[in-house]
Amino acid sequence: MTMMANPPSQALSGLETSALLGIVEQAGLAVVTLVENLSEEELLRSRLTRAEVLRQLVTLADSLAQLASTLQTTLPDLGWDDWQGMLGVLHGSPGRALDDALWFASNSLVPATVLWLRVYRKEKPELFRMTA
Numbered sequence: 001m002t003m004m005a006n007p008p009s010q011a012l013s014g015l016e017t018s019a020l021l022g023i024v025e026q027a028g029l030a031v032v033t034l035v036e037n038l039s040e041e042e043l044l045r046s047r048l049t050r051a052e053v054l055r056q057l058v059t060l061a062d063s064l065a066q067l068a069s070t071l072q073t074t075l076p077d078l079g080w081d082d083w084q085g086m087l088g089v090l091h092g093s094p095g096r097a098l099d100d101a102l103w104f105a106s107n108s109l110v111p112a113t114v115l116w117l118r119v120y121r122k123e124k125p126e127l128f129r130m131t132a
Contacts, residue, residue, distance in 0.1 A: 027060035028114040
């Protein structure tokens with residue numbers, strides 16, 4: 001299921017924000033686990049792993065898109081522009097652009113995003129608290 005970005009006029013609650021950050025983190029960790037020790041060729045050849053990596057990347061990118069208007073200045077190092085650019089490719093047709101996006105996101109964007117989320121969880125724990 002693909003999540004659509006909230007309209008700019010619709011602010012997210014603290015609970016929605018923390019839930020989406022949790023989804024981003026879990027999807028990122030899933031990708032890191034799935035691609036661990038895989039070469040680009042192995043990732044692109046494996047139908048099951050490739051499909052699951054794509055599913056997790058779409059979940060991650062869509063969740064970040066929902067958070068962008070609210071948190072872009074608060075969490076500036078999450079690669080917002082890079083993830084925004086990935087959305088069209090991840091939702092697009094199979095081909096070389098998607099292959100390149102899968103590899104780049106899996107090996108560059110996702111690890112950086114997960115690391116920054118860990119930093120922000122320590123610096124701004126209130127954003128990650130699942131309380132109403």
